[in-house]
Amino acid sequence: MAAPPPITNTIRRLRFDANEMTQQELADRIGMTRQTVAAIEQNKYSPSLEAAFRIAEVFGVPIDAVFQWKAGETPQQRTES
Amino acid sequence: MSFREKNAWIASITTLVVWGYYFFEVWRAFELRSIDGLLVRFWICMGITVVLMLALNLLATRNPGRDFGAAPDEFERQVDENATLIGHRLRGWLLLGLAAACPWVSTMIAPAFPADPAGATAIFIANLILFGLVVTELVIELIHIVRFRMVA
Numbered sequence: 001m002a003a004p005p006p007i008t009n010t011i012r013r014l015r016f017d018a019n020e021m022t023q024q025e026l027a028d029r030i031g032m033t034r035q036t037v038a039a040i041e042q043n044k045y046s047p048s049l050e051a052a053f054r055i056a057e058v059f060g061v062p063i064d065a066v067f068q069w070k071a072g073e074t075p076q077q078r079t080e081s
Numbered sequence: 082m083s084f085r086e087k088n089a090w091i092a093s094i095t096t097l098v099v100w101g102y103y104f105f106e107v108w109r110a111f112e113l114r115s116i117d118g119l120l121v122r123f124w125i126c127m128g129i130t131v132v133l134m135l136a137l138n139l140l141a142t143r144n145p146g147r148d149f150g151a152a153p154d155e156f157e158r159q160v161d162e163n164a165t166l167i168g169h170r171l172r173g174w175l176l177l178g179l180a181a182a183c184p185w186v187s188t189m190i191a192p193a194f195p196a197d198p199a200g201a202t203a204i205f206i207a208n209l210i211l212f213g214l215v216v217t218e219l220v221i222e223l224i225h226i227v228r229f230r231m232v233a
Contacts, residue, residue, distance in 0.1 A: 031154070032154040032155070032156070033083040033084075033085075033154055033156070033157065034083065035083050035086070035156070035229055035232050035233065036154050036155070036156035036157065036232075038232045038233065039156050039232035040156075042232060044231065044232050045156050045159070045232070047155065047156075048155050051155060
């Protein structure tokens, strides 16, 4: 199995702050399926840049408030963690 | 469960049941040394597969107009590309294996059907190829299901 991408996200918290928005509601607003949103939220799938911007747009925040690059970690460190 | 996952479940179960029955009948034909009716069974199974897949997919969707016409999103495309790539490789190796096994298969089939050894051998080899293709499609659908379940 491939190591997870070195990216974290705050989608769960942002959904909570946005009146407990469900994954399905977010999925509908960005034109994707609930499973895709779940995969992004669980960090099992890295979305395209366009999808990332759409998610940020839904919450009305800049993209770096949604996705954070785990700077400085090598792929090996990621696999070990 | 997304429409595409339901789609994968329906395809897998339909394939297992209908084609499982068909290949059981092929095996029985070999054991009984009679290939009569195999072609008819093949067409019946093909028809049942098409009807079942269409009917079950229609039943499984809440919004046929939207679900049937919708393009897969990027995650679904990635899952599909991975599954298809593995499927292509598996299909290639299975067909290569079947090609290598053809001489052995013909030495087994030909003596069992003395009335028409060449015809029977051709029919069984065609069914072996069909078996390889069905197994590949089943594996592709199972990969879809596993990938979708992992993020459910």
